[in-house]
Each structure stands twice: as C-alpha cells, then as structure tokens.
Amino acid sequence: MKIVRAMVLSVLVITLPAIAAPAHQHGSAKIDISVEGNKFTIGLEMPLDSTIGSERPARTDKEKLAYASMMAALKNPAGLFTPTAAANCRVESFQVSDPFPGGKPKPDGHADIDAEYLLICANPAALKGFETTLFKQFKRLQKIDVQRATPSGQGKMTMTPGQASAAW
Numbered sequence: 001m002k003i004v005r006a007m008v009l010s011v012l013v014i015t016l017p018a019i020a021a022p023a024h025q026h027g028s029a030k031i032d033i034s035v036e037g038n039k040f041t042i043g044l045e046m047p048l049d050s051t052i053g054s055e056r057p058a059r060t061d062k063e064k065l066a067y068a069s070m071m072a073a074l075k076n077p078a079g080l081f082t083p084t085a086a087a088n089c090r091v092e093s094f095q096v097s098d099p100f101p102g103g104k105p106k107p108d109g110h111a112d113i114d115a116e117y118l119l120i121c122a123n124p125a126a127l128k129g130f131e132t133t134l135f136k137q138f139k140r141l142q143k144i145d146v147q148r149a150t151p152s153g154q155g156k157m158t159m160t161p162g163q164a165s166a167a168w
C-alpha cells in the first residue's frame with residue numbers, strides 16, 4: 001500500500017507542472033453560510049479527492065462502495081451539521097450535485113462535490129454557529145474555509161479536525 005502511494009505521488013509530482021493551476025485544493029473544502037431571516041443556508045464545495053481520494057468515476061466495487069457511502073453521508077445533513085441547539089433549526093431541503101454528469105470524468109481530471117443545505121430555524125437570533133462531522137466522515141479532509149454572511153456581519157473562519165466548529 002505504501003509503495004503504491006509513493007508511486008502515485010511521484011507520478012503526480014511529475015505531471016503537475018503540465019497542468020494549469022488546479023481549481024481546488026485537495027484535502028480542503030469550502031463552506032459558504034448565510035443567515036437571512038429564519039433561513040440558514042450551508043453551501044459546501046469539496047474536492048472529491050478530499051472524500052474518497054479519487055476524482056474519476058468509480059470503477060471497482062470498492063470504489064463504488066466508497067462513493068455510495070460518501071453520497072449517503074452527504075445526503076444526511078442532520079448528521080453533518082449541528083447548529084446552535086437553541087436556534088431550533090431543522091433541515092428544509094438540500095441538493096447534492098452529481099460530480100460526474102453523464103458518468104464521465106472531467107476534462108481537467110478534477111471533480112468537486114457541490115452541495116447546498118437549507119435549514120429553517122425557529123429562533124434564528126440564537127443561531128451563533130455550527131459543528132460539523134465532515135472531518136470525522138472524511139479522514140482526508142484537513143481544512144474547511146468558511147465564509148459567512150449573517151445578520152452580525154461577514155467573516156471568514158477556518159475549521160480543522162481539531163476545531164470542527166464555527167462560531168460568530
């Protein structure tokens with residue numbers, strides 16, 4: 001396993017200069033949050049590499065299983081995000097994009113998960129942050145850059161496996 005990884009890495013190092021600046025950073029993700037009235041929206045953009053370690057359509061049974069369990073996790077927002085309890089938010093709707101429309105790999109070899117979650121909060125004034133289980137679910141994920149637009153203003157935060165919550 002280690003040898004295979006090392007080989008993959010050396011191939012990547014050799015091929016990287018030929019590729020234009022990558023559109024995203026492996027091991028990281030972005031979250032845009034907005035709070036407007038009683039609506040709490042969480043937008044997630046995450047390189048597929050950060051979840052399943054590959055950015056092409058699954059081929060083997062093992063890859064298909066990993067992909068399916070990733071999708072199951074992403075389609076369970078109540079298990080992914082825990083807003084401030086006092087805000088009493090519940091998931092209203094969500095959308096998780098298909099990273100490979102038509103089952104085809106992307107021309108640049110990269111692929112993202114794009115997801116959007118809409119929560120409705122009974123007491124939005126009490127909403128002061130949220131926790132995420134994304135790092136627990138996806139061990140390759142090391143960093144989430146969070147941008148927020150809330151009634152108290154705009155801001156940026158970074159979440160890590162050791163700091164899997166954002167507060168404002």
Ligand SMILES: [Zn+2]
Pocket residue numbers: 022024026047048049055109110111
């Ligand atoms: Zn990529």
